[in-house]
Amino acid sequence: MSASHAALMIVFALFVSVVFGTLMRDEPREQLRFGGQLFTAFVVGGIALGWILYFFPL
Amino acid sequence: MRATTADRAQSATYTYLICLAAWAVPGAGHLLLGRLQKGLTFLIALALMFVMGLWLQGRLFPIEIRQPLVALAALAEMGAGAAFFVARQAGTGAGRVVALTYEYGNAFLIVAGLMNMLVVLDAFDIAQGRK
DSSP states (O other): OOOOHHHHHHHHHHHHHHHHHHHHOSSHHHHHHHHHHHHHHHHHHHHHHHHHHHTSOO | OOOOHHHHHHHHHHHHHHHHHHHHSTTHHHHHTTOHHHHHHHHHHHHHHHHHHHHTTOBOOOOOTTSHHHHHHHHHHHTTTHHHHHHHHTTOOBOOTTSTTHHHHHHHHHHHHHHHHHHHHHHHHHHTTOO
16 A cells, blocks of 8 residues: 555545535535545644644654 | 424434434445535545544553543544444454554544534534534
């Protein structure tokens, strides 16, 4: 299995954003906007959390 | 005209059938209610997510009462509907704990099931005329 952790996190964020965007909004344009915001928040939040944890080694 | 008891009972039966379809096949409830775009999106996204969870060597958990977290994970995965039972019968989803992607696979399978439960609730609201 060659998928990286970051790639899997991005794919996971994509699926969750698509489902929640579709679920929470009715108009396709709003779905795209809300899904995009969610996706960005997931990915940026994941990377930011990763960097924060980088400074706290186990 | 006021709804009779028989009308209300028929309406309730219809709503529960929609919910059952929505649970068994992700997006089916929305498709039956005429929400094609939403139904197709749920069908594709949730089915892909479930299949990807299996591909990542996630586990289809058994219901073990003595291990509450395992039982809860199994309940969450069962939210994905018929796919859970079909995959189990097909012998997939054994889960390889030593695989690098094992935990990712579990996350995909569990979240696919939980999100389908939300989709069922949304279909219920639409069938009830709340949305």
